[in-house]
Amino acid sequence: MHLIYNYVFFLIKILTVFFILICLFKCQKKEKINSGKMIITSLSDDFNNIKKEIKSLQKKNKKKMFLTSENFIAFVKRKIKQIIHYFYNSKLHIEFQKPVLYVLDFKGGIHAEEVTSLRNEISAIISVAQHHDEVLLRLESPGGTVNGYGLAAAQLQRLRNAHIKLIISVDKIATSGGYMMACVANHITASSFSIIGSIGVCAQLPNFYKFLKKNNIDVESHFSGEYKRTLTMFGENTPKGREKFCQILQDTHDLFKQFILNMRPQLKIEDISSGEHWFGTQALKKKFIDSINTSDDIIQIKMKNFHVLQIQYVIQKKMFFERISNIILCIFHDFYQFFLKFFLKV
Structure with missing residues (x-):
């Protein structure tokens, strides 16, 4: 029991x-x-609120002017202009709704894990975007894995396939995989000293074979397929394996160049695909980018004709x-x- x-x-x-x-x-x-959580911020409203605050402070600090005939006439003219401007804008607001400029941010790491947020943001935009709406992506990335940045570029292509104009602004850096993303844009702009280019592919790994052999440690690796494993960290690498590995790198580089050429046919791809990078003003001469500007200037210019919304898909970390x-x-x-x-x- x-x-x-x-x-x-x-x-x-x-x-x-x-x-x-x-x-x-x-x-x-x-x-x-x-x-995840989608956060939508009206940058237009934020900017207008700041303008109102500054103007209200300016009014408080204005000195009282002596009332003369010239001052009075100027005051009346100014007020009439304000009234006309107000009613004109009110009429326009009723008859014409401003298109929207959607602002996205992508600060990429080695594996481009930020594409998780980007894909959700793009899906949301495509589902609601109207004719004449545009997207501005503030891009900052030194590049990383081919598959990670290939997916990020493919996500941006969805906007072009949906006939939504894409502007990419590079304030600091867009090299290698970062430029792979940038070249998808209808218009690329960058600041004067931003770093652009580096169209190349690199790979490196340590090899401990001699160290292990010296210490009488054997490592066995078994795999089928002649090129299942070209280079290894613990086994003895062969000239044939090295040759195949370099061939894979070259094939990847060729695909990279072809992708950029498809997106920007005006580039002399063989002259600029050596792996070098250039600053913004140099990149403009080589047609890597279309204009020199900062993302802040673009947003401020677009605010005249667009309602600017910032879209962020935030992954909540508890x-x-x-x-x-x-x-x-x-x-x-x-x-x-x-x-x-x-x-x-x-």
Whole structure:
């Protein structure tokens, strides 16, 4: 009898641990599904509010002028102009709605993981964009993995496929994979000393074969397919493997050049694909970019004819204690549902 009690007690413990693990897995899945939030900010409204604040301060600091006939006439003229301007703008607002300039930001890392936010932002824009709407992407990236930045460039191509004008502004750097993204734009602008170009492919890895051999350590690697593994960190690399690896790099470089040429046929691709980089003013002469400007200037110019909205898809990172509390609540909720389902059946 004592043995049966021990067995039942042990079984209950196993089931409890198993139940908690299932709940944890479900909670993590829910967190991944609801991990992002879209934030929309009206840059036009922010800019107008700042202008109003500055003007109100200027009015307070104005000295009282002596009332003369000239001052009075100038004052009346100014007020009449303001009234006409107000009614004219009101009429325009009724008859004509401004197109929207959507502002996005992409500050890319080695693996271009920021593409997760970018794809959601682009999907949102495509779903609501009207005729004459435009997109401005503030890009900053030194490049990274081919597949990561290839996907980022493909996401930007979705805007062009949807016939939405894409402007890309480079204030600091867009090289290698970063320029792969930039070249998709209908118009590229960059600041004078931003870094542009570096159209090339590189790869490097250490090799510990001699060190391991010296210390009598053998590493066995088994794989099928002649070129499944060209270079390895722990085995002896062969001239044939090195040659194949360099060929893969060259093929990747050729694909990179062809992609840029398709996007910007005006480039003399063989002259600028040596892996070198240039500053903004130099890049303009080589037709890497279309104009010299900063993103701030572009936004300010566009505000005259566009309503400017900043779109951000923010991935929410929860604090440790918040995650623990959510997991505990999730476990209690699942336990409550389990209790209702199996113990309160009528």
